Amino acid sequence: MAPIIERVLQNTELGEGPHWDIATQSLYFVDIFSKTINRYVPSTKTHTKVHFDTYVTFIIPVEGEKNKFVVGLGRDIVIVVWDGTSDKVEEIKKLAEVDNDSPETSENRLNDGKCDASGRLWAGTMGVERINGHVKPNMGSLYSLGNRNLKKHLDQIGISNGLAWTRDNKKLFYIDSPQLVIYQMDFDISKGELSNKKVHFSLKNNNIDGFPDGMTIDEEENLWVANFGGYKILKIDSKKPETLLATIDLPAKQVTSVAWGGPNLDELYVTSAKFMVDGIVLDPPDHGTLYRITGLGSKGLPMYNFKL
Template structure:
C-alpha cells in the first residue's frame, strides 16, 4: 500500500479533538474538544480559529439544513442556531453513567450517535434521533466506545466500530426505514496495535479510519483491502473528514490526553489539526433532516 504524511494545520493542543465537519457553504472546518469542552471553527485559508466553550461535555456534531449544528452533549442532543446565539434541546440523553460519542447523519439526514462509558465497559448502545425521541438500536449489541460510523456513497452499507474490540463491522442499511441487518466483520485489527476511531467514506466508497494510538489514518477498499496509510506526528488521531473546495483535503483531529512527558516531547503537535491532499474526493456531510 501507499504511505503519505500529514502536515499540521493548527497546533490546537486539544485534549481530545474530535468530530471534524467541513462546511461547504462557509469553506471552514468545525471540530470539538471533548475534554475542554468546546466547539471550534477554523478557516484553513487564514488559520483564524473561533472558539465557543460548551456548558457540558460534547461528543460529536453534525450540520443542520439551516446552517446550524446538532450538538450531542452529555445532557442531550441540541440544535444550535446558525447565528450561534441560542440552542434548543431536541431530546434529553437516555444514557445513564455514560455520554454520547461518535455521531453523524446518514445519507438521508437521520442522526445516529453512539455512547461510551468512563469505565470503558460495554454498557452503551447505538442510537438514532427520530423526531423528539432517541431510538436504541439493538442489533449492534453492547458498546464500550462507539466509533467509526460512516455510510457508503449509496447509503446502503453502514460501518461501525467498538474501539476496544479492534474490529469494524459492516451492516446492510435500508435507506427508507433506517433498519440495519446482516452484521458482518469488515476489518479485524486484533493482531495489530490499531484501534479504530472515527471514520469517513470517500466518493469511491473507500473507508478511511483513524487508528488511535497507531499515529495513522488508513484507507481501506469496500472489500477491506488496505490501500493507503496517512502517517501523523501524533500518536492518537481521532477522526478524518473530507473538505476543501474540491473535497480532496483530508482533515484529521487528534488527541493530547494520556500522553506522558516523554511522548509529548517526541510528539509536541499532539492534539493538533492535520491535513493531507488525497486523490479521491469525499462527499459533503448530509445535514440533519429533522
C-alpha cells in the same frame, strides 16, 4: 507524489468529530475534554470556539437553517444557535436524552455522531471514563434521531465511534473501538434500520496496533480510519473484507478522526489528541494537532447535515 501533511491548529486535548460544511467552506469539530465546539475557515485561517459546561462530542449544521447546529452535549442531543464567530452561543434547545433508562448508564456520554443522506442523525455512547483511556466496558448504545423520533439500534457497545455509508446508502460501516474491528451492516435508509451486522476488517487479524476510531469514505468507497494509539490512518477496501490498501503515517499517536474537505473534497482533515494515558505524556506540536493532508489522490463523498 508523496502526501503533504500540514499542521493547521495545535493544542486540542481531544479533537474529534470533524465535519466539513460545503456551504460555508469551513470545518467544524469538537474538543471533547476541553468542552468546546470549534470552527476553522481555511481561506482566512480563522479559528473560533465556544466553551460549554460538559463534554461536547459532535457538531453538525442543520440543513437550511443558518447558524443552527445539532450538538452532542453529555447525554443530550441539542440544537445550538451560534454565529460561528463569537465566543458564546445564542441558544441551546434540548431535542433528546440518551441512555436515560438505567442508573447504570447515567454516567455515560455521547461520542461520535454523523447524519445519513436523509438527514437522520446517528450517534452512539460510551461508558464513564474516570481515568483517561479506561472506559467502563460495554455500557454504550447506538441511536438514531429523525423526525424527533429517538431509536436505539445497538447496545452493549464499548465506545461507539466511526460511521460511514456507501454511495448507494445500502451499507453502513461502524466502529466499536475496543472490539478492534470495523463492522459492516445492511442499511435501509427509508426505514432507518440496520441488519446483518458482521466484521468487515479486524485490526488484530491484520497485526495493527492501536484502536479504530473515527472514519470517513471516499468516492471510490474506500474507508479511511483513524488509528488511535497507532500513529496512522488506515485506508481499507469497503468491498473486500480484511483488505488494507494503504497506511498514512502521522507524527500524532492519538489519531481520532478524519473528514474530507476543501473546495474539491480532496483534502483530508485529521483530528488528534494529546491527553495522558497511563502516565505517558504527549506534547504539541505533534500531538493534539489538527492536520490537513493533501496529495492523496482521492476525493471524499460530501457529509450530510441534520434535518430538523
